[in-house]
Structures are given as C-alpha cells and as structure tokens.
Amino acid sequence: MIGVHIIAPEETWSIRAGILWPEKHAGPECALDGDGDPSTFHLGAIYRGDVVSIGTFMKADQPDYPGVLAYRLRAMGTITSHQGKGCGAALIEKALEVLSGRGVERIWCDARHVALGFYARQNWDIVGPTYEVPLRGPHRRAFKLI
Ligand SMILES: CC(C)(COP(=O)(O)OP(=O)(O)OC[C@H]1O[C@@H](n2cnc3c(N)ncnc32)[C@H](O)[C@@H]1OP(=O)(O)O)[C@@H](O)C(=O)NCCC(=O)NCCS
Numbered sequence: 001m002i003g004v005h006i007i008a009p010e011e012t013w014s015i016r017a018g019i020l021w022p023e024k025h026a027g028p029e030c031a032l033d034g035d036g037d038p039s040t041f042h043l044g045a046i047y048r049g050d051v052v053s054i055g056t057f058m059k060a061d062q063p064d065y066p067g068v069l070a071y072r073l074r075a076m077g078t079i080t081s082h083q084g085k086g087c088g089a090a091l092i093e094k095a096l097e098v099l100s101g102r103g104v105e106r107i108w109c110d111a112r113h114v115a116l117g118f119y120a121r122q123n124w125d126i127v128g129p130t131y132e133v134p135l136r137g138p139h140r141r142a143f144k145l146i
Helices: 009-020 087-101 113-121
Strands: 002-007 041-047 050-059 070-078 106-112 125-133 137-145
Touching: 002 050, 002 087, 009 041, 009 050, 009 070, 041 087, 050 087, 070 087, 087 106, 106 113, 113 125, 113 137
Parallel strands: 070 106
Antiparallel strands: 002 041, 041 050, 050 070, 106 137, 125 137
C-alpha cells in the first residue's frame, strides 16, 4: 500500500538528484530556496518505508494572477520503478486536500514537456507557450483551480 505523508526537505534530495537533476549529488546541493519556509510543505508517497514519489509545494503567486492565493509545485518526481502506478496522482490528490484546507485558490507549476500528459490527466490546464529551461528542456505552464 502507498501512503502520502508530509516529509522533511532532506527526504526529497535522493529523488531530486536521481530523477530530476542527474548532474547533482543527493545532498544539500539539491535544496531549493524556500524549502524551509514555514508555508512550504513536502509530500512523499511512501511504499514499504521508502519514499518513492515526491513533490514540494511553495506559496507563490502564479505569474499574471497577483494577489490570488496560490501555491507552486516544485520538483515533482517518482522513482523509475514506481512510475505509472498511481503514486504521483495520489500525491497530487493529497496536496489538493492540504491546499484546500488552507484556502488556496490555485496551484501551478512549470511542467516539463515529457510530464504534460500527467498534469492533463490530473485535470490541470496547460497554458501559454513552450519555453526552454536550461539543462531541463522544454516546459509549459500548468495550473489547476482548487
Ligand atoms: C511525471 C511523473 C511525476 C508522474 O508520476 P507517476 O507516479 O508516474 O504518475 P501516476 O502513476 O500517478 O500517473 C497518473 C496518471 O497519469 C498518467 N501519466 C503519468 N505520467 C505521464 C506522462 N509523462 N505522460 C502522460 N501520462 C502520464 C498515467 O498513465 C496515469 O494515468 P491513468 O490515471 O489513466 O492510470 C513521473 O513519471 C516522473 O517522475 N517522471 C520523470 C520526472 C518528471 O518529468 N517530473 C515532472 C517534472 S514537471
């Protein structure tokens, strides 16, 4: 069984390095500005005691929507052996529950092209042009009203 729980920032480092940022080593170099902010939370999907999927949720206005209480999803990833098994979807579902409880109105992210299908499957809207993020490839904005 997979459960989704709040995890510590350091527990994201291994998947950030292994799945998202292969040029980095799992350690402090995987930290993001804002990881430790009181409003930030990190979710992990846990299978048999191991974190197999992660996502970080930071309070941040969606560009073009100032003043609307919003969170940005950062560094979402599922380890290769567990992709396609519902971990990411479960993690997003839990995040929406937490955010809804905080009165948040929208969630957004800069999504890699390879992951756009995942966000579309979670009923997020994909908007705006494709833009290139150095080292990471083409991205588009994705968001969902809560
Ligand atoms: C994208 C990612 C986070 C999805 O996580 P996951 O745990 O594999 O997703 P799930 O198994 O919960 O998938 C939920 C649904 O989305 C679909 N889906 C998952 N990834 C998809 C993709 N890249 N494209 C299209 N559909 C996708 C699944 O088939 C599933 O569909 P279903 O509801 O019909 O069964 C994961 O594949 C990953 O880590 N990829 C590499 C890193 C990455 O690109 N991260 C995103 C950065 S923006």
